[in-house]
Amino acid sequence: MARSYVIVGNGPAGVSAGEAIRRRDPSGNVLIVGDEKLGFYSRPGLAYLLTGTVPESHLFSRPESEYRKHGLRRVVGRATRIDPKGHRIETQAGPAIAYDRLLLAPGARALKPDVPGMDLDGVVTLDNLEDARRILKFARRTNAAVVVGGGITALELAEGLAAQGVTTHYLLRKDRYWGNVLDPQESALVESRLEAEGIRLHRHSDVAVVVGRGGKVNGVELKDGSRLEAGMVAVAIGIQPRLELALAAGLTCDRGIWTDEFFRTSDPDIYAAGDVAEVYDPGTGRRVLDSLWSIAIDQGRAAGANMAGAGEPYQRKPPFNVTRIGGLTTTLIGAVGTGQEDGDLVALARGDSEAWRQQADAFTVESEANLSRVRVLVGERSLLGAVVMGDQALSRPLQDLIRDQVDILPFRQQLLQSPRELPNVLSSAWKDVYARR
Numbered sequence: 001m002a003r004s005y006v007i008v009g010n011g012p013a014g015v016s017a018g019e020a021i022r023r024r025d026p027s028g029n030v031l032i033v034g035d036e037k038l039g040f041y042s043r044p045g046l047a048y049l050l051t052g053t054v055p056e057s058h059l060f061s062r063p064e065s066e067y068r069k070h071g072l073r074r075v076v077g078r079a080t081r082i083d084p085k086g087h088r089i090e091t092q093a094g095p096a097i098a099y100d101r102l103l104l105a106p107g108a109r110a111l112k113p114d115v116p117g118m119d120l121d122g123v124v125t126l127d128n129l130e131d132a133r134r135i136l137k138f139a140r141r142t143n144a145a146v147v148v149g150g151g152i153t154a155l156e157l158a159e160g161l162a163a164q165g166v167t168t169h170y171l172l173r174k175d176r177y178w179g180n181v182l183d184p185q186e187s188a189l190v191e192s193r194l195e196a197e198g199i200r201l202h203r204h205s206d207v208a209v210v211v212g213r214g215g216k217v218n219g220v221e222l223k224d225g226s227r228l229e230a231g232m233v234a235v236a237i238g239i240q241p242r243l244e245l246a247l248a249a250g251l252t253c254d255r256g257i258w259t260d261e262f263f264r265t266s267d268p269d270i271y272a273a274g275d276v277a278e279v280y281d282p283g284t285g286r287r288v289l290d291s292l293w294s295i296a297i298d299q300g301r302a303a304g305a306n307m308a309g310a311g312e313p314y315q316r317k318p319p320f321n322v323t324r325i326g327g328l329t330t331t332l333i334g335a336v337g338t339g340q341e342d343g344d345l346v347a348l349a350r351g352d353s354e355a356w357r358q359q360a361d362a363f364t365v366e367s368e369a370n371l372s373r374v375r376v377l378v379g380e381r382s383l384l385g386a387v388v389m390g391d392q393a394l395s396r397p398l399q400d401l402i403r404d405q406v407d408i409l410p411f412r413q414q415l416l417q418s419p420r421e422l423p424n425v426l427s428s429a430w431k432d433v434y435a436r437r
């Protein structure tokens with residue numbers, strides 16, 4: 001009899017799992033339950049919507065016909081309960097749905113700081129397209145906004161609001177931006193770009209109270225007693241995986257839903273992938289959380305294949321992201337952490353990986369020219385991580401060399417001895433290695 005697969009979540013993890021199931025099991029029934037009416041769109045693209053760089057229509061990369069092409073059924077509705085013994089899920093969309101194998105891919109939601117006033121009209125977070133639309137609406141009727149938080153999303157909010165002509169105050173709890181991932185020069189580069197865009201940076205600043213009038217945001221009171229007038233407060237202090245369904249079903253969870261390297265949870269017929277999953281990495285023996293689009297796709301594919309019987313353990317690649325930070329195209333790969341605390345984030349941010357925060361046992365080599373900067377973490381036998389800001393010529397070579405753990409002994413000494421030559425040494429090493437493959 002044909003197997004029934006049910007997937008909760010119509011994001012990249014859920015959809016790529018559906019396609020992977022279809023590839024291995026042509027006769028199985030695959031149903032995706034997603035609570036967003038709008039269909040499938042790019043979440044990283046929301047930043048470009050806020051800055052007005054792309055219209056909304058450009059975010060929708062997958063037409064409904066793609067689901068039909070892969071034989072995937074989709075219903076719009078919220079999954080509300082799992083009955084693991086009965087192998088059924090309840091949804092707001094209609095009667096309970098039976099499954100043989102279930103995938104949980106509901107993603108994560110933004111956290112809010114525990115300060116008074118967070119429920120006022122005008123306090124916003126950025127999880128989805130509805131939020132982006134709301135932010136743009138507020139931006140049209142607000143002169144000033146305060147942005148609180150760290151990592152990529154806080155910056156995207158600040159840059160988006162500034163691009164909409166809103167006077168934007170960006171509060172940093174410590175002395176610099178994203179201190180546990182970027183080094184001081186990288187933070188300074190980003191901060192100078194933000195200031196050039198007209199964003200007002202307030203270092204060593206933190207919100208004590210969001211002040212309201214008539215239920216609407218009117219400003220913020222800072223911990224030092226000063227006050228900023230603003231009609232909007234945008235918050236990005238980190239995300240919380242959506243664990244409600246899993247916890248109520250008795251699945252083992254910690255920061256995310258625990259899975260093994262096959263994406264199986266503590267119930268052998270329930271799998272989890274994407275932002276919600278805390279996945280076992282056999283390489284390090286640790287469970288890791290990521291919030292990256294490409295990783296959600298990889299995990300969804302691997303989970304779907306395993307649900308359909310592949311039995312293949314997940315091979316975790318060093319996480320990478322190519323994004324814009326302070327208007328500079330930036331690639332982050334592998335372990336690049338500085339070992340510092342980041343007061344602006346209380347949890348993993350979006351477009352972020354726990355692996356980046358790790359401080360590698362490595363030498364750091366860096367090279368800087370104009371508005372571009374490359375920092376590479378050089379281990380004993382391989383490169384462990386890199387940050388490439390501005391000129392992206394080394395982005396692809398570094399992604400390849402780090403992902404494939406290429407043996408660096410032939411050029412390691414040269415790298416360490418002449419950092420200025422870093423771009424040349426890496427480019428020619430990359431060409432040598434990949435010309436031979």
Ligand SMILES: Cc1cc2nc3c(=O)[nH]c(=O)nc-3n(C[C@H](O)[C@H](O)[C@H](O)COP(=O)(O)OP(=O)(O)OC[C@H]3O[C@@H](n4cnc5c(N)ncnc54)[C@H](O)[C@@H]3O)c2cc1C
Binds near residue numbers: 107153291
């Ligand atoms: C503003 C923003 C910027 C980002 N920037 C980057 C970036 O620069 N680079 C990068 O790599 N990544 C970025 N990300 C992160 C990336 O988008 C996520 O890692 C990725 O979308 C996770 O995929 P997912 O399938 O696990 O979850 P999601 O994409 O969150 O999809 C989960 C879906 O499940 C739905 N759902 C939740 N609960 C239920 C339920 N009970 N029933 C039915 N449906 C449910 C949700 O509404 C959602 O539609 C960004 C994300 C955001 C929001």
